Every structure is written in structure tokens, then in C-alpha cells.
Amino acid sequence: MNPVLKQIIATREVEDKNGNLINIDKTSISYQEGDLIQKYIRHIKAERSLEVGLAYGTSSLYICDALEKTERTAHYVIDPYQNNEGVVWESIGIMNLKKAGFMDFTRFFEEPSHLAITQLEREKVEVDFVFIDGEHTFDHVLVDFFLSDKILRDGGIIVFDDTDWPSIRRACSFIIRNRDYKVLDFLPSYHTKKGLSMKHKLYQNIVYVQETLVPENTYFLPKDAQHGGKIDQMTAGGMLVMQKIKSDTRAASYYNEF
Ligand SMILES: C[S@@+](CC[C@H](N)C(=O)[O-])C[C@H]1O[C@@H](n2cnc3c(N)ncnc32)[C@H](O)[C@@H]1O
Structure with a gap:
């Protein structure tokens, strides 16, 4: 493992340009x-990746460390x-990528993601792996x-962070119900001592529903959201891993409730 990443894992701190240490737990x-991200990058032997949301560079270090x-x-x-x-970030993410020796193959865009990704599509860039952790609305x-x-190859993997946020859960719900993506894995927000948590079981259910193409009673359907307080206990875990099956071929009228 890259020594810069190893150090951050051990201390949960990054250094600013004046040598002050900053705790990274909240960000x-x-x-x-990180381990889950690395597992799937290695699983598909990804060489090219896209990441939205650099911050202090922690997730970038995990990604770059695992790329083929x-x-x-x-x-x-x-x-x-x-x-x-x-x-905010005071260039610490870029500093960490430089220290780790990863800037040699990294291209940084200091602009909102919708502009940068569009630019990559124009350049006909193709990636194997995507990590979404930018603006959370x-x-x-x-x-x-x-x-x-648009730039993720068929069979490529996309990971969403913070899927226990209602906004992100809902976006993932749209994808699962409307696009050719398969849920591969997720990280539950917690485990119970007795084994899998409620969240874990619900997620297994989604995978099951996806595989058998029975679009009923999935956790993500709007009627679950109407159960008031319960929706907060039934969050979808902290991170979600999906695989792109194939590029979009839907008819214009295609639509599934999500
Ligand atoms: C939660 S932090 C990312 C943390 C990082 N992935 C990690 O784990 O080390 C969210 C990041 O998204 C960035 N961000 C906010 N709006 C954005 C946008 N429109 N496009 C790209 N990034 C954005 C923020 O500046 C911030 O660095």
C-alpha cells in the first residue's frame, strides 16, 4: 500500500501546507x-477512473493505489x-496526490462536475471505474x-458514497429501477451482534428483486417513503457498488416508478 495512504489510515489526519494536522473523520x-472501493477496482482490473469530490484526497489515494x-x-x-x-480544502487533496506519486497519471479539474465530465465525454475519454462523492443533492x-x-464502459463499476442520505438513496433508486445497472455490493451503516442488520437484509432483497425482475415491494419504492419515521431506520447503508450492464437503449416512453 502507498505510504501516504497508509499514514492517513493510521492517523485519520492530513497535513496542511504549514504542517498543521487536520482530522478527516467528518469529511x-x-x-x-476504501477497502470496498479497492476490492472492486481490482476485481475488474480498472486502469482508468473518474472521481467526483476530491476534498483531502483520501478516496483518491485509495483509488489510485488500486488502479492497474x-x-x-x-x-x-x-x-x-x-x-x-x-x-475548505486548501489544496490538501492535490498535495497528498503529489506526495503519493499519483499526480503523474492524475488530471484534476477545478470546476463543477457537470462541466468537467461533459468535457471528458467530448474528448471521448472512457473509464472503467467511477466514484461519486461530490455535491450531495x-x-x-x-x-x-x-x-x-456516458463515459463508463459496459461492465464498468460505479460506486456511490453516503447512500444513507435520502437524496442519494433516491438517485440510486432511479438507477436501479430504470437503468441497466446491477447492484453488486454495499456497505451497511451498522451490523447487529446477531448477524446482518435490517439494512443488510433489505439490500439483499433489492439484489434479489433485480435478478428476478420482479418490480414489487423493493425497499426503494415510494410507498416505503410514506411510512413516515420508518424510512430513517430503513436507510440503505453507507456505500453502494453497481455494475453497468450495457449502454442505454430504452424507448423514449420507458419509465419505472422509483
Ligand atoms: C464529502 S467530500 C468528498 C470526500 C472525498 N471523496 C474523500 O472521501 O476523501 C465532497 C466533495 O465534493 C466537492 N464538491 C462540491 N460540489 C461539487 C461539484 N459540483 N462538483 C464536484 N465536486 C463538488 C466538495 O468540494 C468536496 O470536496
């Missing part, structure tokens, strides 16, 4: 999430606020998905 993915290193290796990462001095996540899908 960066956890070790378990060939002459085609490339990491595209987007964050419009990376260099904002004194406000429903419409931003859906647009990030829509545009990423």
Missing part, C-alpha cells in the same frame, strides 16, 4: 469504504473548491450519474 471515506498500472492508467478527479484558501447526484454513465 473522508472510512477504511471499510499500465501506460493507459489515468485518474480524472473533480472538485471546484479544492484550492479555496482558508475556506438529488439532482446533482443524478446528473453526476447521467454524465458519468
Whole structure:
């Protein structure tokens, strides 16, 4: 494992340009999430990746560390606020990528994701792996998905962070119910001592429903949302891994409730 990533995992801290240490617990993915990302990057031997939301660079380090290193290796990462001095990330994400030796194959876009991903599509870039962890509102996540899908190859993998946020859960619900994507894995928000949590079981149900094409009573249907308080206990875990089956061929009238 790359020593810069190893150090961040051990301390859960990053250093700013003046040597001050900053705790990353509130902003960066956890070790378990990083591990899940690496597992699927390696599973498909991904060489090229796209990431929305750089922040302190933690998830970038996990991604770059796991990419298959060939002459085609490339990491595209987007964050419009990376260099904002004194406000947010203060270029720490880029500094970490440089320290780790990953900037050699990384291209950074300091602009909103909808502009950067569109630019990549114009350049006919194709990626094997996508990680979405930028602006968390429903419409931003859906647009990030829509545009990423245009450059994600068939069989490629997309991972969403924070799928226990209602906005992100809903966007994932749309994808599962309307697009040719298969749920491969997820990280539950918690486990019970007795085994799988309620969330875990619900997720297994989604996979089952997807595989058997029975579109009833999935956790994501709107009627679940009408159960008031229950919806919060029935969140969908912290991270979701999906595989693109094939590019979009839907008829214009195609629509499934989500
Ligand atoms: C939760 S943080 C990402 C954390 C990072 N993935 C990690 O685990 O190390 C969300 C990031 O999205 C960025 N962001 C906000 N709006 C964005 C947009 N429109 N396009 C791309 N990134 C955006 C923020 O600046 C922030 O760095």
C-alpha cells in the first residue's frame, strides 16, 4: 500500500501546507469504504477512473493505489473548491496526490462536475471505474450519474458514497429501477451482534428483486417513503457498488416508478 495512504489510515489526519494536522473523520471515506472501493477496482482490473469530490484526497489515494498500472492508467478527479484558501480544502487533496506519486497519471479539474465530465465525454475519454462523492443533492447526484454513465464502459463499476442520505438513496433508486445497472455490493451503516442488520437484509432483497425482475415491494419504492419515521431506520447503508450492464437503449416512453 502507498505510504501516504497508509499514514492517513493510521492517523485519520492530513497535513496542511504549514504542517498543521487536520482530522478527516467528518469529511473522508472510512477504511471499510476504501477497502470496498479497492476490492472492486481490482476485481475488474480498472486502469482508468473518474472521481467526483476530491476534498483531502483520501478516496483518491485509495483509488489510485488500486488502479492497474499500465501506460493507459489515468485518474480524472473533480472538485471546484479544492484550492479555496482558508475556506475548505486548501489544496490538501492535490498535495497528498503529489506526495503519493499519483499526480503523474492524475488530471484534476477545478470546476463543477457537470462541466468537467461533459468535457471528458467530448474528448471521448472512457473509464472503467467511477466514484461519486461530490455535491450531495438529488439532482446533482443524478446528473453526476447521467454524465458519468456516458463515459463508463459496459461492465464498468460505479460506486456511490453516503447512500444513507435520502437524496442519494433516491438517485440510486432511479438507477436501479430504470437503468441497466446491477447492484453488486454495499456497505451497511451498522451490523447487529446477531448477524446482518435490517439494512443488510433489505439490500439483499433489492439484489434479489433485480435478478428476478420482479418490480414489487423493493425497499426503494415510494410507498416505503410514506411510512413516515420508518424510512430513517430503513436507510440503505453507507456505500453502494453497481455494475453497468450495457449502454442505454430504452424507448423514449420507458419509465419505472422509483
Ligand atoms: C464529502 S467530500 C468528498 C470526500 C472525498 N471523496 C474523500 O472521501 O476523501 C465532497 C466533495 O465534493 C466537492 N464538491 C462540491 N460540489 C461539487 C461539484 N459540483 N462538483 C464536484 N465536486 C463538488 C466538495 O468540494 C468536496 O470536496
